[in-house]
Amino acid sequence: MAFVVAVLLALALPAPAGAGDPRWRFYTDDRTAYTSPWYAGAHRIMIPYGCTRAPYYAPDPRCAPHRGFHHGIDIAMPCGTMLRAGIGAWVVRHDGLGPAYGVNPVLLRNYRRHIDIVIGHTRRGFVRPGDRVRPGQVFARAGDSAAPDGCHLHFEVRDQGGGLSTARWPRPLLDLSAR
Numbered sequence: 001m002a003f004v005v006a007v008l009l010a011l012a013l014p015a016p017a018g019a020g021d022p023r024w025r026f027y028t029d030d031r032t033a034y035t036s037p038w039y040a041g042a043h044r045i046m047i048p049y050g051c052t053r054a055p056y057y058a059p060d061p062r063c064a065p066h067r068g069f070h071h072g073i074d075i076a077m078p079c080g081t082m083l084r085a086g087i088g089a090w091v092v093r094h095d096g097l098g099p100a101y102g103v104n105p106v107l108l109r110n111y112r113r114h115i116d117i118v119i120g121h122t123r124r125g126f127v128r129p130g131d132r133v134r135p136g137q138v139f140a141r142a143g144d145s146a147a148p149d150g151c152h153l154h155f156e157v158r159d160q161g162g163g164l165s166t167a168r169w170p171r172p173l174l175d176l177s178a179r
Protein backbone atom coordinates (compact mmCIF):
# COMPACT_ATOMS: atom_id res chain seq x y z
CA MET A 1 0.00 0.00 0.00
CA ALA A 2 2.81 2.42 0.87
CA PHE A 3 4.33 1.61 -2.50
CA VAL A 4 1.08 2.45 -4.30
CA VAL A 5 0.81 5.74 -2.42
CA ALA A 6 4.41 6.57 -3.29
CA VAL A 7 3.78 5.86 -6.97
CA LEU A 8 0.63 7.97 -6.98
CA LEU A 9 2.50 10.81 -5.29
CA ALA A 10 5.32 10.57 -7.83
CA LEU A 11 2.82 10.74 -10.70
CA ALA A 12 1.04 13.73 -9.15
CA LEU A 13 4.15 15.77 -8.39
CA PRO A 14 4.76 18.60 -10.82
CA ALA A 15 7.96 18.78 -12.83
CA PRO A 16 10.79 20.69 -11.13
CA ALA A 17 10.48 24.45 -11.47
CA GLY A 18 11.86 25.73 -14.73
CA ALA A 19 12.07 22.27 -16.24
CA GLY A 20 8.91 22.30 -18.26
CA ASP A 21 6.65 24.20 -20.58
CA PRO A 22 3.12 24.38 -19.08
CA ARG A 23 1.69 23.75 -22.55
CA TRP A 24 3.35 20.37 -22.93
CA ARG A 25 1.02 17.33 -23.07
CA PHE A 26 2.62 13.90 -23.15
CA TYR A 27 0.96 11.12 -25.12
CA THR A 28 3.27 8.31 -24.05
CA ASP A 29 4.03 6.43 -20.85
CA ASP A 30 7.76 6.76 -21.53
CA ARG A 31 9.18 9.23 -19.01
CA THR A 32 12.80 8.63 -19.98
CA ALA A 33 14.98 11.65 -20.77
CA TYR A 34 16.87 10.91 -23.98
CA THR A 35 19.94 12.47 -25.51
CA SER A 36 20.38 12.60 -29.28
CA PRO A 37 22.96 13.82 -31.76
CA TRP A 38 20.20 16.17 -32.99
CA TYR A 39 19.79 18.38 -29.92
CA ALA A 40 21.42 19.66 -26.76
CA GLY A 41 20.46 18.16 -23.40
CA ALA A 42 18.23 15.22 -22.49
CA HIS A 43 14.50 15.40 -23.11
CA ARG A 44 11.29 13.36 -23.11
CA ILE A 45 9.23 12.08 -26.00
CA MET A 46 5.97 14.02 -26.10
CA ILE A 47 4.12 12.39 -29.02
CA PRO A 48 5.52 9.22 -30.63
CA TYR A 49 5.35 8.41 -34.33
CA GLY A 50 2.21 6.69 -35.58
CA CYS A 51 -1.40 6.45 -34.46
CA THR A 52 -2.01 8.65 -31.46
CA ARG A 53 -4.77 9.89 -29.21
CA ALA A 54 -3.20 13.37 -29.34
CA PRO A 55 -5.95 15.65 -30.66
CA TYR A 56 -3.93 17.67 -33.16
CA TYR A 57 -4.24 15.36 -36.19
CA ALA A 58 -7.06 14.51 -38.58
CA PRO A 59 -8.61 11.04 -38.15
CA ASP A 60 -6.61 8.53 -40.19
CA PRO A 61 -7.90 5.27 -41.71
CA ARG A 62 -4.80 3.45 -40.44
CA CYS A 63 -5.78 4.18 -36.85
CA ALA A 64 -8.64 3.46 -34.47
CA PRO A 65 -11.75 5.59 -34.97
CA HIS A 66 -11.16 9.27 -34.20
CA ARG A 67 -7.42 8.76 -33.89
CA GLY A 68 -4.92 10.61 -36.02
CA PHE A 69 -1.49 9.66 -37.35
CA HIS A 70 1.61 11.56 -36.26
CA HIS A 71 4.15 11.51 -39.08
CA GLY A 72 7.13 12.42 -36.92
CA ILE A 73 8.28 12.15 -33.33
CA ASP A 74 7.95 15.07 -30.93
CA ILE A 75 10.58 15.70 -28.28
CA ALA A 76 9.62 18.24 -25.62
CA MET A 77 12.43 20.69 -24.97
CA PRO A 78 12.77 24.22 -23.65
CA CYS A 79 12.32 27.05 -26.13
CA GLY A 80 15.67 27.94 -27.61
CA THR A 81 17.30 24.52 -27.25
CA MET A 82 20.11 24.17 -29.78
CA LEU A 83 19.36 21.77 -32.65
CA ARG A 84 22.30 20.04 -34.31
CA ALA A 85 22.66 18.02 -37.49
CA GLY A 86 22.88 14.33 -36.62
CA ILE A 87 24.12 13.57 -40.14
CA GLY A 88 25.49 15.69 -42.95
CA ALA A 89 22.81 17.15 -45.21
CA TRP A 90 21.88 19.95 -47.56
CA VAL A 91 19.30 22.56 -46.64
CA VAL A 92 16.53 22.69 -49.24
CA ARG A 93 13.47 24.90 -49.69
CA HIS A 94 10.64 24.16 -47.28
CA ASP A 95 7.84 25.95 -49.15
CA GLY A 96 5.99 22.72 -49.88
CA LEU A 97 5.65 21.69 -46.27
CA GLY A 98 2.60 23.81 -45.48
CA PRO A 99 1.87 25.79 -42.33
CA ALA A 100 1.63 22.93 -39.82
CA TYR A 101 5.39 22.91 -39.21
CA GLY A 102 5.61 26.61 -38.34
CA VAL A 103 6.73 29.66 -40.27
CA ASN A 104 10.38 28.72 -40.40
CA PRO A 105 10.89 24.95 -40.43
CA VAL A 106 14.12 23.43 -41.73
CA LEU A 107 14.09 20.83 -44.50
CA LEU A 108 17.30 18.79 -44.75
CA ARG A 109 18.18 16.42 -47.60
CA ASN A 110 20.69 13.62 -47.64
CA TYR A 111 21.21 12.50 -51.25
CA ARG A 112 23.20 9.40 -50.37
CA ARG A 113 20.41 8.04 -48.17
CA HIS A 114 17.67 9.46 -50.44
CA ILE A 115 15.86 11.01 -47.50
CA ASP A 116 14.47 14.34 -46.40
CA ILE A 117 14.36 15.31 -42.74
CA VAL A 118 11.69 17.76 -41.61
CA ILE A 119 12.60 19.80 -38.54
CA GLY A 120 9.38 21.44 -37.38
CA HIS A 121 8.49 24.42 -35.16
CA THR A 122 11.98 25.93 -35.14
CA ARG A 123 12.20 29.37 -33.56
CA ARG A 124 15.25 30.50 -35.45
CA GLY A 125 17.25 28.93 -38.23
CA PHE A 126 20.92 29.64 -38.81
CA VAL A 127 20.91 28.16 -42.30
CA ARG A 128 19.19 28.77 -45.61
CA PRO A 129 18.45 26.71 -48.70
CA GLY A 130 21.68 25.80 -50.49
CA ASP A 131 23.68 25.56 -47.28
CA ARG A 132 25.34 22.35 -46.27
CA VAL A 133 25.26 21.25 -42.64
CA ARG A 134 27.91 18.96 -41.23
CA PRO A 135 27.38 16.47 -38.41
CA GLY A 136 27.28 18.30 -35.09
CA GLN A 137 26.62 21.70 -36.63
CA VAL A 138 24.00 23.83 -34.84
CA PHE A 139 21.46 24.85 -37.48
CA ALA A 140 18.43 26.14 -35.52
CA ARG A 141 16.82 26.60 -32.11
CA ALA A 142 13.71 24.78 -30.96
CA GLY A 143 10.53 26.83 -30.80
CA ASP A 144 6.76 26.73 -30.72
CA SER A 145 5.85 28.15 -34.13
CA ALA A 146 2.50 26.54 -35.07
CA ALA A 147 2.80 24.31 -31.98
CA PRO A 148 -0.12 24.80 -29.56
CA ASP A 149 1.48 22.27 -27.21
CA GLY A 150 4.61 24.28 -26.50
CA CYS A 151 8.21 24.26 -27.63
CA HIS A 152 9.41 20.96 -29.04
CA LEU A 153 11.32 19.34 -31.84
CA HIS A 154 9.18 17.68 -34.50
CA PHE A 155 11.49 15.23 -36.29
CA GLU A 156 10.17 13.58 -39.44
CA VAL A 157 11.88 11.45 -42.10
CA ARG A 158 10.53 11.20 -45.67
CA ASP A 159 11.68 9.89 -49.00
CA GLN A 160 13.85 12.40 -50.84
CA GLY A 161 11.42 14.90 -52.37
CA GLY A 162 8.51 12.80 -51.10
CA GLY A 163 5.31 14.01 -49.52
CA LEU A 164 3.74 13.32 -46.17
CA SER A 165 2.66 9.84 -47.27
CA THR A 166 6.31 8.76 -47.48
CA ALA A 167 7.01 9.59 -43.83
CA ARG A 168 8.67 6.64 -42.11
CA TRP A 169 9.67 5.46 -38.61
CA PRO A 170 12.05 8.26 -37.64
CA ARG A 171 13.50 6.94 -34.45
CA PRO A 172 16.57 5.11 -35.85
CA LEU A 173 17.85 8.34 -37.38
CA LEU A 174 17.02 10.37 -34.27
CA ASP A 175 19.27 7.90 -32.43
CA LEU A 176 17.88 8.40 -28.91
CA SER A 177 19.90 7.24 -25.92
CA ALA A 178 18.58 7.02 -22.38
CA ARG A 179 20.51 9.41 -20.19
Ligand SMILES: [Zn+2]
Residues within 6 Å of the ligand: 047, 070, 072, 073, 074, 120, 153, 154, 155
Ligand atom coordinates in the same frame (compact mmCIF):
# COMPACT_ATOMS: atom_id res chain seq x y z
ZN1 LIG B 1 5.05 16.51 -34.33
